[in-house]
Amino acid sequence: MTFTVESNGLVVARARVYDGSGKERRPNGSGATESDALVALQEAADVMVGKVLARRTPLTTISELATAWLKTAYHDDDPRVLRQRREQTVDGYASVIRAHIIPRAGAIPIADITADRADGLLIDIAREKSVMTANKVRNVLSLMYDWAIQQGLFTAAGSIQQTRYGSVVVANPIRATRRADEPQTVYFELDAVQVKYILHLIREVWPERHRARYPVGRRPNFKLLADYILITLGTSERTAEPIAIRFEDVKFEAVEQADGSLTMEVLVWVGGTMVRTRSRGLFRQDSPKAERQKRWVRVPQFAAKVLSELVADHVPDPERNPDDVLFTSERGHPRDASALGGLMRMFRREFEPELLAIGVDAEHLTFRSLRKAVAAAVSDTAGVEVARDLLGHSDEAITEGHYAKRPELIVEVAAEALDKVFAGIDA
Incomplete structure (x- = not known):
């Protein structure tokens, strides 16, 4: 040219x-x-x-590469990409870049990042932060270098790089690093007595203790935390999914029993989650973690009671609550999952000795651990296949590997299993 x-x-x-x-x-x-x-x-x-002369921006440092790659990740208009990355996913990438990659390696030329050098960086992050953080950094760096190769900024094959072991031939140097082994899954099982005591602490002990300590001022939303625990146990939803349940997502069905009596069963549509992005703020995403995980869940009686109360108390407000979700703040706006997480952490700090006394490690009492408890209860009672469907997994191996152990006893319905395991927790 x-x-x-x-x-x-x-x-x-x-x-x-x-x-x-x-x-x-x-x-x-x-x-x-x-x-x-x-x-x-x-x-x-x-x-x-055709686009044989597509313009290439000369990038020399990791910082420049990260900035250019994020722009593409946020606004990928490639017609070959059927499912774009969700904005909150790219926000997570941006957070990793901002907090770890640029401070530690931003000024390093992209051609100077050898597999050996990258591996040392990841080891340092694992030691100073956590193994999970190191794996996140590795994933983002690898995506960046894949894009750099595709853009012609870095040779895809036959790149000769010098390491302390001599010259080596690599493609993406990050792929040659070792992925850290994350801690083994902690199986978390709660019985009805433990759950009942936890709810007793939240509903009765905590309000009195807080009132005695702080006679005036805003109080934690004790009822919200108790209701959320029951809904999580009853639906196995992820932390931000119950707050995305809309008025229209709850269905009531009358079922005739063998003795001729009628019981009311509650079905919940798991079809959304609340997310927050930098550009849009808090909003309801019209699918759970993945589109294929949309499903109807018949909930056990203890969760049906909470949902019935929420439906009965619900007042539509198109201006402040356009998605018509059931869990709203005092001002009528949708709830943020971070606020619920804060409530749970506050409870754990307040009652750590009491929880330890009943065999519950406060550190492991999270909404995600409650999902593990549901998986363990259902798989032990109804089978891992039922637990897989309840949790919305595509493969039983995921359920077994992260949430539940394969049981020996097989029955049919998840809601019946949960009613059996957690009978009387809301008495």
Whole structure:
């Protein structure tokens, strides 16, 4: 590609390119500056042979690569990509880049990151932060380098890099690093007595203790935490999914029993989650973690009672609650999962000795651990297949590997299993 300046001051860019059949083409473009001429040349080449002259931004450092890659990750218009990354996912990438990658490696030239050097960086992060943080950094760095290779900024194959062991040939240097082994899953099982005592602490002991300690001022929402624990145990939903349950997502069905009596059963549609992004703030996403995980769940009686109360007390407010969710704040807006997490942490700090006395490690009492408790209860009673369907997993191996052990006893319905395991917890 060459640039020449005509007598009238116009800059002309010329290039020699080859189309798909190998035929030589010579597009050109002109403009007031070299940049303008290059744009015109690119447009002319696009018409002739396609995007063979796509503009490449010279990137030299990890910081520059991260900035350029994030722009693409947020706004990927490639027609070959059927499912774009969700904005909250890219927000997570941006957070990892901002907190760990740029402070530690932002000024390093991208060609100087060898597998050996990257591995040392990940070891330091694992020691200073956590193994999970190191794996997140590794994942983001690998995605960045894959994109750099695709952009022609880094050789995909045959790159010779010098390490302390000599010259090695690599492609993406991050892929040659070791992924850290994360801690083994802690199986968390709660029985009805433990859950009943936890609810007793939240509903009765905590309000009295807090009132005695702080006679005036805002009080924690004790009822919200208790209701949320029951809903989580009854539906096995992830932390931000119960607060996304809408009025229309709850269905009541009358079922005739063998003795002729009627009972009311409650079905919940697990079809959304509350998320927060930098651009949109808090909003309801119209699918759980994955689209395929949408499902109807018949809930046990203890959760049906809470849902019935929420439905009965619900007042539509299109302005403040446009999605018509059941869990709302005092001002009528949708709830944020972070506030519920804060409530749970506050409870754990307040009652750590009492929890330890009943065999519950306060550190492991989280909404995610309650989901594990549901999986363990259902798989032990109804089978891992039922637990898989209840949790919305695509594979039993996921359920077994992260949430539940394979049981020996098999029955049919998850709600019946939960009513059996947690009978009387809301008495």
